[in-house]
Amino acid sequence: MTAHERAHSFNTAAAQYAANRPSYPPAVLDAIEELAGRPLACTRVADIGAGTGIATALLRERGARVVAIEPGDGMVAEFRRALPEVPIVRGDGNALPLADASHDLLTYAQSWHWTDTARSVPEALRVLRPGGSLAVWWNTDAFDVPWIAAQHERIARHCGVRPASEARPDDLRAARLSGLSGLPLARRQVRWSRVVSLDTHLANIGSHSAFLVLGEAGARASLAEERTRLREIFPDERVEECYLVDLLVVARP
Template sequence: MTTASRAHSFNRAAAQYAASRPSYPSALFGTVEELMGRSLAGARVADVGAGTGIATALLRERGADVIGVEPGDGMAAQFRTALPGVPIVRGDGNALPFAHGSLDLITYAQAWHWTDTARSVPEALRVLRPDGALALWWNIAATDVPWIAAQNERIAHHCGVTPPPAARPDDRRAVRLAGLEGLRVARRQVRWSRTVSLDLHLSNVSSHSAFLVLGEAGTEAFLAEERAVLREVFPDERVEEAYEVDLLVVRG
């Protein structure tokens, strides 16, 4: 299964993605402002790989003049439903549809890993103003929580992939993995959690590309087994999901 196929698998599950994926804590955006050295209010921002608009909506709430960039039909349609007053253009980070030096901030929420960094890094630098910033972040399940670590192992086994390492990469390796070597990069982690129904948690799990490419039969079998396991941990069927947002900010 190619990276492009996995990236585009979200389009057929856009409504599920919008309804079940976690949002981001307010503290994340305060940290972005700290590291970019200005308020988001009035900043010209492009949210690239905007998907259904989860991060876009929060940037707008902070006063940013934000535009979404999304390549997928299904995700863009869901974005327009959720945020009818926010502009969205079709495109991706490998060829940004913006003029040189036109943006204060470019954000990638859960999306940078879908880009070709040999192209997306110079594209970001091209369209940023001299004092602009590039912010990349990922909601990462907190694997120091035992039930989450155990679930990650089950997911990896079912999907035939290598489980993610329990330890986060150090700053130098994180910068290298993101293709940002040689740039001025600051990194922060923001811990947060949310409590959701078991149904919503399982919908969130199955909205990831590893499941979307499996098809319904394989996914439904896993979810039935997972529901039984999690009922032992959460008998009231209220699941506390714990996350650590891993944030990288590049300053020009």
């Protein structure tokens, strides 16, 4: 399974993604404003890899003038259902359908890792106005919470992928972004949590690409095991998901 195929696997589960994926806390938007050195209100923003519009909605609530960029049919359909008044353009971070020096801020929420950074970094710098900023961020699991770390290890084994806690992708992403752009990088981490039903939690993890490419039968077996294990930890079937948002911001001179 190629990275391209994994990236587009979300289109088969776009409604599930929209209904169950976590959003981001207000502190993330606060940090973007601080590190970019400008308020989001009236800022011209392109949200790249916008998916179903989770981050786009937050940016718009802050008063940003947002256009969304998204390549996937299923994700675009969900986006238009949720945010019919926000323009969305088909495209991806490797070849932005945007004019040179046309935007103050480019955002990649949970999507930067699907780009080819040798192409997406120059593209971002091309589209940004002087003084503009590139902000990328991810909801990462809080591995210091024992049940989350144990679940992550089980899922990685079942899906045949390397556990993120071993690969340390956040540090690698930061180093690569800084190296390719040749610009100073600011980093902020924001811890937060949400309490959801067990069904929502399982639907959330089932919407990740590692599960989607397994096929229905393979995913069902693993999720059934997780349901049994989590009922022992959360007998009321209310699960506290704990996240650490990793935010990276690069400012163009």
